[in-house]
Amino acid sequence: MTRQPLNLLDHLHQTILQFLNPFTASLSQARQAHAQILKTGLSSDTNLTTKLLSLYANNLCFDDANFVLDSISEPNLFSYSTLIHAFAKLNQFGHALGLFSQMLSRGLVPDSFLFPSVVKACAGLPASKAGKQVHAIASVSGLASDSFVQSSLVHMYIKCDQIRDARKLFDRVPQRDVIICSALISGYSRRGYVDEAMQLLSEMRGMCLEPNVVLWNGMIAGFNQSKLYADTVAVLQKMHSEGFQPDGSSISSALPAVGHLEDLGMGIQIHGYVVKQGLGSDKCVVSALIDMYGKCACSFETSQVFHEMDQMDVGACNALVTGLSRNGLVDNALKVFRQFKDQGMELNIVSWTSIIASCSQNGKDMEALELFREMQVEGVEPNSVTIPCLLPACGNIAALMHGKAAHCFSLRRGISNDVYVGSSLIDMYAKCGKIRLSRLCFDEMPTRNLVCWNAVMADMQCMERLMKLWSQKGLTDEGWYYFNSMSREHGLEARVEHYACMVTLLSRSGKLEEAYSMIKQMPFEPDACVWGALLSSCRVHSNVTLGKYVAKKLFNLEPKNPGNYILLSNIYASKGMWSEVDKVRDKMKSLGLRKNPGCSWIEVKNKVHMLLAGDKAHPQMNQIIEKLNELSSEMKKLGYFPNTHFVLQDVEEQDKEQILCGHSEKLAVVFEGREISVRDTNLFHHFKDGVCSCEDYW
DNA sequence: ATAGGGTTAG
Structure with missing residues (x-):
């Protein structure tokens, strides 16, 4: 009689285990299993609870995972390890570290398997202080001589920008393997220490260590990231000449460098290699090829590679858009972008940012503003790259309200401290004649690089013009x-x-x-x-x-x-x-x-109106001209006569008057009673209460 | 459980 319930329980146990299969289980199955466990009092079964923990962690359900952890009467090293490994893998570094410290406070001692994940979490944040503490704990536990722990520590020091600590640790390791060398070499490469990286690579020979593909790729990606483009290509060649076959990863990390160098010969050679090796179905490789041809001014090859693709890929589409606009084919870029959208292509943030950048870099400022709006309608959130691509368009046409909206967005999203966002804000406000706001943005920037010095120097130029x-x-x-x-x-x-x-x-x-x-x-x-x-x-x-x-x-x-x-x-x-x-x-x-014809823009109720000198295309042009004539006669009644001295053309007085009255600035002024920014060939005028910021100097 | 994880936007 006592066997029956045990069998039932056994059966239940089996069912729950099936539900918790880490390869097949869905989150809802995990929740069902969790409910069963609670109902049947199986919470003390470590096998079940650990599986549950791991499932919740992999689905980033922090609260559920913590709940399960709390319900375990005696969580052990294994319970914590499961969670920490999972979180470290999923880049949830803060959670991983929090659990680690909780585990220590419970008196549990980590093993050599746990340390690498914890160190990885410190590297990922990066958190150098925590990293050093973890290093100390590993030393005290006698686990700092484990090669897995050492490699992860070297990686951590590099991520925390403490190259010398990384080297010190490396020097104390008696038995070095490829992995720890690779960690240090990739660190050197990422920081631009070419000589140190090459030196260590050659020292490996003396240690009877052969570099592997991962090591080569780390070097290629590192040099490329340090903008050492010639070195990047050189490493790819070295790798190849030493008998290693570059893989898709090697190629897609090296191609951006080839593009920057505009080394078309090398690009074509790599393209040949890609075809030979059958890497043509690798999406990253194809996108990188398209981009490379674009940077080498080969619009034809750019499109050709795109059309030869066997599968549509959003990255390749983005590379094509940028490649076209880079070569003066903005209209084509806009056309293909529209096609992609109409075809139902899943456009991502890079797609939208690319097309906005293409427009604002090629004199299509109104289009850039419109696309920015369209992008948000589509539910795509701008990021810290989108804003600096958009703001020049606002500055170019003095669309102050749009610029301010982008500024507010940056503040809300916490990206206003980004050095590119800040610099483009400085520039935008200066171009809109808002010198005080421009300076405010400069003063509030926490870090300043060359870009923002450029912006503030340009700002000085504007100030000089406006004061x-x-x-x-x-x-x-x-x-x-x-x-x-x-x-x-x-x-x-x-x-x-x-x-x-x-x-x-x-x-x-x-x-x-x-x-x-x-x-x-x-x-x-x-x-x-x-x-x-x-x-x-x-x-x-x-x-x-x-x-x-x-x-x-x-x-x-x-x-x-x-x-x-x-x-x-x-x-x-x-x-x-x-x-x-x-x-x-x-x-x-x-x-x-x-x-180039004079051109003015004006924002009315958040809509930008463009007015071209001598152009009658504006839908309200008749009303505008009527109003202008009205103003003209009123001005003349008050004693104003057009100052024809300013018309620097040898024409009849009457024509001069005509020329003055057709000025696009005048057209914009008709929208009276507002702040108005107008630009002539070389500067912006900012009107407020009928007075121009340049004090009529120009 | 340790190194690279790549392409396309500033």
């Missing part, structure tokens, strides 16, 4: 202060764009000679930005002699930029040298260059 401090030494001094402190206090080398900013600051305040001598002393060839800055100051200060000289330099550097011709002709015009003006205009005509 009244033209000739006072204050702003120039501030510029010098930033310029010098960049290298002195932050160890960043001034680059050509920083020189361009200083040239602007100096030349705008009238120190044209000082600016020119700075250009001559630059440690590298001055580019078009530098000369352009000087030329536009020559225009401000009507300096014909220097202007003529600078323009010549610019015509050589960028013969197709109409802006330079316009500037020079304006310099002549400001001195009434109309025959010289005609010469420049004739030159432009013979080169087939045309002045």
Whole structure:
């Protein structure tokens, strides 16, 4: 009679065990089994509870896992190990460490199997203090000589940016294996220590150790990450020449470097290898190939590789979009993006960010804003990469409200501290004429890299344009202060764009000679930005002699930029040298260059309106013109006459008046009673209460 | 239980 219930229990036990099969069980089965266990009082069965723990952990059900752990009267090392291993594997490092400390406080002693997972958790966070403590505990437990523990510790120190501790530990290991060497070599590679990595690789020979594929791949990925592109490719070649077959992982880590180097020959060779080895079905390899051809300016091959794919892949689609826009084919990029979407392709955050970046980098700012909205409608959340791709579009068209919305989003999502987000905010606010907000963003950035110095230097340029401090030494001094402190206090080398900013600051305040001598002393060839800055100051200060000289330099550097011709002709015009003006205009005509039409944008009720000079395309154009005429006659009644002196063209007075009234700025001003930002060929004007921030200087 | 885990967006 006593056997019957035991059999029943046995049967139940078997059923629950089946439900808890780690390979087949679903979360709901785990919950059912859990309920059964509780009902039948099987909680003391360690076999069952451990399986349950592992299932909950693998499904990231922290609360359930903790509940089970608490219900075990005497949780042992095995219970904790199960959970910690699972969490470490699933990148739930905080949970893993929390359980580890709980386990220690219960007086349980970890074994050599548990330590690697715990150390991995410290590496993953990374948490260097905890890592050191765990190291100490391992030493006290006498387990620090275990090779698994040692390898994981080396990895942890590298992740915590403590290369010297990693090396110290490595040096004390008597019996080194491939794995611990691989950990250190990959660490060196990721931090850009090429010599140390290569040295250790050759030392392995002396230890009778052969590198394996994982080691090679770690080196390739590491060098690529350190932007040491030539070294990346060199390692791939070395690997191959030493008789190792690069796998998909090797190829997809090396291809970005080939692209950066624009080494098409190497790219084609690798493509051949991919085909030969049958790696063509590897999605990462294919995407990387498409990207490589895109970077090497081979639009045809980019599309070809894409179309030869046997299976659609979102990564490859993204690479194609970027590849097309990189080669001046934005419209094609937009077209294929639309096709992908219409085909029901699962577009991810990279897809949306790519197309937004393509637009904002190619003068399609309104489209970028629209796509950003569309993306959110589709339920895709922007991230810290999306924002810096979008913000230039806001800045370009002074879409302040959109920019502010992106700023608020960044604050809510806790990504405003990201150095790229911060830099693009600085830039966006400066371009919208919001200097104080721009500076606020700069001051609040916790870390500053080259990108944000670029932004703040550009910001200085805007300030110089927008403030009244033209000739006072204050702003120039501030510029010098930033310029010098960049290298002195932050160890960043001034680059050509920083020189361009200083040239602007100096030349705008009238120190044209000082600016020119700075250009001559630059440690590298001055580019078009530098000369352009000087030329536009020559225009401000009507300096014909220097202007003529600078323009010549610019015509050589960028013969197709109409802006330079316009500037020079304006310099002549400001001195009434109309025959010289005609010469420049004739030159432009013979080169087939045309002045880009003036363009204004205005945000009304969160919608951006674009107004092109001389363009009648705006749907409300009739009302706008009516209102303009109304304003004009009202202004004239109050004693205002269009100042035709500012029309730098040798035309009849009446035409000048016409030209002035057709200005896109005027068109935007019709939306009166608001803050208005307008941009001419080289700066933004910010109107508030009818007063322009440039104080009518321009 | 230890090293790499790759591609496409700034």
